[in-house]
Amino acid sequence: MIIVSSGVLLSLAFLYTKMQLARSYLYMIVAAVSFIGLGFSISGIHVLRQHSIHSDLFQEESMLHLRIKKSLKPNPYTHxxxxxxxPQNPNISSFSILLTEFHGDSLLPHLRVNDKVFLPKKIELVNAPKIPYQFNYREFLKHQHVFGKINFTRNEIVTIPTTTxxxxxxxxxxxxxxRDNLYQSGFQSKHIAFIESLTLGKKDLLSKDTYQDFSKAGVLHILAVSGLHVGLILxxxxxxxxxxSKTRAGKIFSSICIIGILWGYAFxxxxxPSIVRAVTMFSFLSFARISKRDGSSLSLLFLSAVVLLVYNPCFVYQIGFQLSYAAVFSIVTLYPILHKKIAFKYYLPKKAWSVFCITLTAQLGVFPLSLYYFHQVPGLFLISNLLLIPFLLLILGTxxxxxxxxxxAIxxxxxxxxxxxxxxxxxxxLHFIASQNKFIIEKVYFSPNMLVLSLIALLLFIFFVYQKKWTYLWLFSGCLFLMEITYVYETDTLRKQKRFYVFHEHQKSVVGFQRDGQLTLITSDSLRIKNYEGLQTQQHLKNLQIKNQKKNYYAVFGGSLFIIDSMGVYNVPEIAPIQYLMLVNSPKVNLEKVINVLQPQQIxxxxxxxxxYIKRWRKTALKNKIPFHHTGKKGTFVMDY
Structure with missing residues (x-):
């Protein structure tokens, strides 16, 4: 339906443009929206089709024939x-899975790309998040065409090392x-980690504290080897x-050399994905600059995006892809206008103004997406970028x-x-900037509706800058006003929302009550509050409390919840039948008798x-035709009341 609608709208907009015999910004807007819709639809259909094709291979254990495609970042416990x-069946196409090796013999070398592996295992689904609004690793891998996982140790596999x-x-x-050369020259580990992160995108040596400093200072993009680095090298x-480059032949030769070096850096x-899209994008832009066709930079930017999406439609889901093109689009469209507003006579003020304009326009382009994905605003990001980016050429060169x-040599x-x-x-x-916590605004509520309105407002602002038509300014103001109305309506709706949660925590029991914009967690154990920050942000919860007074009976949501734990002492109220029965801490009970007495509607x-115990209880619930919810399999149980 989306594909047909996009095609019809695009055709109508194109015919309208031809009838007007002039450039139509309506066509540009419709074309952008249509192609984005087509991209999401086609990639979604492709992912769904691939998953359905290979779902049969998840059913039972078999001898799997694998080829290592890529080595991911290791951690202290796994690689x-x-x-x-x-597949053994030639009619089924190959597909990718996540292999997780638990560390055993540390002397054994890691598997290498193109190694062949034989492993008698059953492919499992990647774990979905157990607590609402945590990072969904399953969806992330699915959009990279990775549809399952296997955990193994080295003694379970037969490896055929690659000869190529x-x-x-x-x-x-x-x-x-x-890395070995840098160690031999006497560099410390933290300095090698900085060099590798900045130039090679290799972050396995980078400490968590250093990474947090970059994030809180608003310069995390410096560690992502992408457009900024390629631009500086260009x-x-x-x-x-x-x-x-002063002659035509020299210009052609230099352009070939430059693009070749950029792709060598990508190698x-x-x-x-980040370096491929950056080099592709800057290959097109460098061609435009060298051929003195700067006016077509925006067209070449879109063309590079189309080339990448034709190669892999799922790039459109990657946050880095979206941020990169949003930043460059904003720079290409707004930087020339802003830079002309003030003219400086001397070199240093002129360069400082250029850096300020590039930083400001790039941040303006990525600001809506950054709010939506990260829900925080580093208050000093402009200062840290202005002070750091002018010296980035020196730092990167070093x-x-x-x-x-x-x-x-050493x-x-x-x-x-x-x-x-x-x-x-x-x-x-960076540590000094990051330590100024009072300037960091965290847990900002920013919904998908607000994201769409903010992106439309940004486009309308760009149209106003170029066209100087008051219509665009009024529409821009209207979008901002509508964003405020959306924010007030959605946050008020969330404040009035009442929910009951049974969260999944390993070897812990946690229930939660949400009302009046506050979440109360009830548990007898310590908790990692970080696990609930996503829920707190997305539900616009101002307060999060932890209580230890857990009862075995709650009368909420127009019904009742009864909790049976390992203590064996219960106070069963003589009221209406129990609506929900919750089992915690592995109680030794005869569930069949409990069902007969309490008559629960769900377990x-x-x-x-x-x-x-869970396997036995599931069979009993199935026998009695009672819905059974295991948080370890289905995630957090949520009930509105």
Whole structure:
């Protein structure tokens, strides 16, 4: 339906434009919306089709033939891979799963890309989030065409090492060699982590505290090797190739060299989605700049997006893809207008103004998406970007020189100390900015409706800047006003909402009551509040309380909840039949008799119970035709009242 509607709207808008014999911004808007709708629809259909094709392979254990496609970031307990499953049935196409190896013998080498693995296992679904609004890793992998998972130890598999070298593995080996060279030159681990993160996108050595400092300072994009890094490298290359770019032949040669070097850098990083889209985008933009067709930069930007989405439609779901193109789109459209507003005579003020304009326009483009995905506003992000980005060329250059120099010979102690001082100054500056907690606005409520309205408002503002028509300004103001109305209506609705939760926590029992914009968690154990921050933000909960006084009976939601735990002492009220029966802490009860006495309408078992008990209770509930909800399988039980 979406595909047909998009096609009809696009055709009507195109005919209208032809009848007017002029450029129509209506056509631009309809075209953008139509192609976005088509992209989401086609990618969604593709993911659904792939999942349905391979769902039969999830039913039983079999000898699986796998090929390692990609090595993911390890953690202290596991090493993860993306592996291609090669079905024995030639009529079924191959597909990818997540392989998780639990660490055993630390002396065994990790699996390499293109290694073949034989494993007698059953493919399982990736775990869905057990608490509402946690990160959904299953959906994230599904949009990368990864449809299942297997956990294993090394002694369970038969490995056939690869005899060929893939581009991916060659990139991994090269990055390992770079790390070894930096260690041999005497760099400390935290400085190597900074160099690798900034230049190679390799963050496994980066400490959690350092990562948080980048995030709270509003400069996390510096660690994501993407458009900013490629743009800086492009500027350096344009500077070096400028002497030979004055003739037509020299311009063609330099453009080929520049694009080749950019793709060489993409190889070094490992052809990650962020670097591929950045190099693709800047390859088109560099061609526009070199051929003196800057007016077509916006068209080439859209063309690069189309090329990437044709290659992989699921790129449209990636946050990095959306943020990258939103930032560049905002810079291309708004930077020239803003930069012309003030003209400086001297070099330093002129460059400072340019950096300010680029930073401001980029942040304006990504601001709606950042609010929607991250729900926070680093109050000092503009200051940190203005102070850091002008020196980023020096910092990035220092890191690149360190890598190249250490690959040729051991860096002398004097120069190594200078490099480390530069890195240390950056880290201390970011820590100082990040420690100013009063300037960080967190847990900002921003709904999908508000995101759509804010993006429409941004487009209308850009149209007003170029067209100077008051109609666009009035529509822009109307969108902002409608956003305020939407915010007031949605937050008021959430404040009036009353909900009862049975959360899933491993070996713990947690229930929650939401009312009057407040969530009360009742448990006898300690909790990680971070697990509930997503729920607190999305439900616009101002307060979150924890209480330890758990009762075995609650009269709520027009019915009643009765809790049976391992204590064996209960106060059964003599009122209407129990609506919900909750089993916690593995009580030794005869569920058949309990059902006969209490007549529950639904049975709930949380994460505090033994799995063998849960299996027995599920059979009993099925026998008595009573719905059974296990939070470990179905996630948090939610009931509005």
């Amino acid at each position: 993860n891979y993306i592996a291609e499953v090669i 070298i893939s581009w991916t593995q060659a990139s991994v080996d090269l990055k390992h060699q770079i 500027l350096i290359l344009l500077f070096f190739f400028q002497p030979i 070094l990083v490992g052809f990650t 890191c690149i020189v360190s890598i190249i120099w250490s690959s040729i 860096i002398p102690a004097v120069f190594k100390n200078v490099f480390e001082i530069i890195i240390e100054v950056v880290l201390k500056f 709930i078992a949380d994460g505090s119970n033994y799995y063998t």
